Amino acid sequence: MISLEEARSIVAARAPGPPAAVEVALAECLGLTLAEEVASDLDLPPFDASAMDGYAVRAQDVSVAPAALRVVGESRAGKPFSGRLLAGTAVSIMTGAALPEGADAVVMVERTQRDGDFVRVLDTARKGENLRRRGEDLREGEVVLRPGTPIRPQEMGVLAAVGRARVRALPRPRVAILSTGDELVPPDLRPGPGQIRESNSFSLLGQALRAEAQPLRLGVARDDRAEIRARIEEGLRADLLLLTGGVSVGAYDFVAEALGALGVERHFHGVSMKPGRPVWFGTRGETAVFGLPGNPVSAFVGFEVLARVAIEKRQGRAPRDPFHHGRFGGGRVKKNPRLQLVPAVTSCSPGGGSEVRALEWSSSGDLIELARANALLSVPPETVPEEGAVVRFLEI
Numbered sequence: 001m002i003s004l005e006e007a008r009s010i011v012a013a014r015a016p017g018p019p020a021a022v023e024v025a026l027a028e029c030l031g032l033t034l035a036e037e038v039a040s041d042l043d044l045p046p047f048d049a050s051a052m053d054g055y056a057v058r059a060q061d062v063s064v065a066p067a068a069l070r071v072v073g074e075s076r077a078g079k080p081f082s083g084r085l086l087a088g089t090a091v092s093i094m095t096g097a098a099l100p101e102g103a104d105a106v107v108m109v110e111r112t113q114r115d116g117d118f119v120r121v122l123d124t125a126r127k128g129e130n131l132r133r134r135g136e137d138l139r140e141g142e143v144v145l146r147p148g149t150p151i152r153p154q155e156m157g158v159l160a161a162v163g164r165a166r167v168r169a170l171p172r173p174r175v176a177i178l179s180t181g182d183e184l185v186p187p188d189l190r191p192g193p194g195q196i197r198e199s200n201s202f203s204l205l206g207q208a209l210r211a212e213a214q215p216l217r218l219g220v221a222r223d224d225r226a227e228i229r230a231r232i233e234e235g236l237r238a239d240l241l242l243l244t245g246g247v248s249v250g251a252y253d254f255v256a257e258a259l260g261a262l263g264v265e266r267h268f269h270g271v272s273m274k275p276g277r278p279v280w281f282g283t284r285g286e287t288a289v290f291g292l293p294g295n296p297v298s299a300f301v302g303f304e305v306l307a308r309v310a311i312e313k314r315q316g317r318a319p320r321d322p323f324h325h326g327r328f329g330g331g332r333v334k335k336n337p338r339l340q341l342v343p344a345v346t347s348c349s350p351g352g353g354s355e356v357r358a359l360e361w362s363s364s365g366d367l368i369e370l371a372r373a374n375a376l377l378s379v380p381p382e383t384v385p386e387e388g389a390v391v392r393f394l395e396i
């Protein structure tokens, strides 16, 4: 059976790359990947502006302090002073307002005393003091964002500042989510004998949203060959299809067979990890398909360590290693021949860096313990970490 590392590189190689870019309104582009080079259409700041509330002056007029200057007007944000500053005068100015012609410094209001038409400046000022110069942050025509950049709130602000009300970006990958199992009932029903509530499609929905994809729950397919096939066919219209349940070797596990019959090319079935061993991965055309195990923790982990790779590739993101390093802070871990991903709690350790404590974890069905975790501790095959040893973990 292949290792998780091999499985991740197979997904990275075989999952479809980004589709054609689309034009998106700025307000809708959070979490998308920028698909064009963005240059500024003006200098930023666009004019010499005051960085303080105070008085615009000529530095030479206040080379000796205190100095008394006649206040000849006001420059406020959006309403510049129209005249020119002459020797011996000052203009009252607000933060962000344009520096009047002739002025070359701003003295902060806290270091002045106003007396009718005059202001007493208490300190000397140097040329350029408390100013933000035109073009100091960015020059007109300068490239500020490059294709492949994930659009975060900060990038949204920059796009607005450089005049981009619309941008070309990669669309959000559509992720169809299909649960399979005769025993599953929706959350608003009380399970009858032998039934359980269907939870995977909701945690996967949350994970897909967090991954900045566009999820679509397709509901539950019964353990029936024809029904599973029909529902998979529907899901294959998406960029990614996530199935849960029915991928093991039980008598009613029809998912792998149905995927094969529908022409989905299998790239692996089974990864040497715990939980999540029976995971299935294949592609058909522009769609990546993951058959995740039904156990809630297995499905969750399968998404984090494998499906995410395909989502990020579709988003045009550079491949990244999602694991961090920290120190093992204890908790019971049993040796296993497979790589284990154990629900864990990570916190900042007093000595700096992260500490990772393994949670007591009963089975791959233990969704409740997963909700107490904020990390998955990676435990290599046939090892048990010693307290204080460097370990790898993933934040969840």
Ligand code: AMP
Residues within 6 Å of the ligand: 179, 180, 181, 183, 184, 196, 197, 198, 199, 200, 201, 244, 245, 246, 247, 248, 250, 293, 294, 295, 296, 365
């Ligand atoms: P399976 O992979 O179909 O053999 O299912 C493994 C275990 O996960 C069984 O106990 C199922 O009842 C449970 N299970 C399967 N699908 C779901 C689901 N969508 N939500 C919650 N539990 C599930």
Ligand code: MG
Residues within 6 Å of the ligand: 180, 181, 182, 245, 246, 294
């Ligand atoms: Mg099942």
